[in-house]
Amino acid sequence: MDAFLEWLRDNGWAGWGLLAIALAGAELFTLDLTLLMLASGALAAGVTWFVAPGLVWLQVVVGLVVAVLTLAFLRPTLLDRVRRSPGYRSALDQLVGSGGRATTEITDAGGEVRVAGQLWDARPFDADVRIEAGETVEVLAIEGITLLVHPVSPHQLPRRH
16 A cells, blocks of 8 residues: 555656546536536646646645636536537426326316426416326426426327437
């Protein structure tokens, strides 16, 4: 273990590089760009090692500053571009077209529906329609966080893409 720590002290860039690769790899599981910004900080700290190999505190400070700046300025810009890209659908938008089941009676005053295993407030898409508890429904639209649904027979239930 002492030999490894000594090697790491002599090759700190490799430790920073491994941390950057690990964070970038973990980003693939979250896809919210936070870990990627932290990876950029680790990468900057690794580059700083080449300039000041003995100053670990400076490497840490540079890494933190780069990570905070990218989180504050670059991440929001990238997320905005992703959300504006053609074909992007948020998790809420993906509910449109899904099938579910009314858990309570659904009238224009409201009701509840279970879609994709979650309970949602719901209203009928057509205000004159009354949906009984237990009926199969299709989500036609979303208004705020309320699903606008319409009853369907079980053999008409749409498939999710």
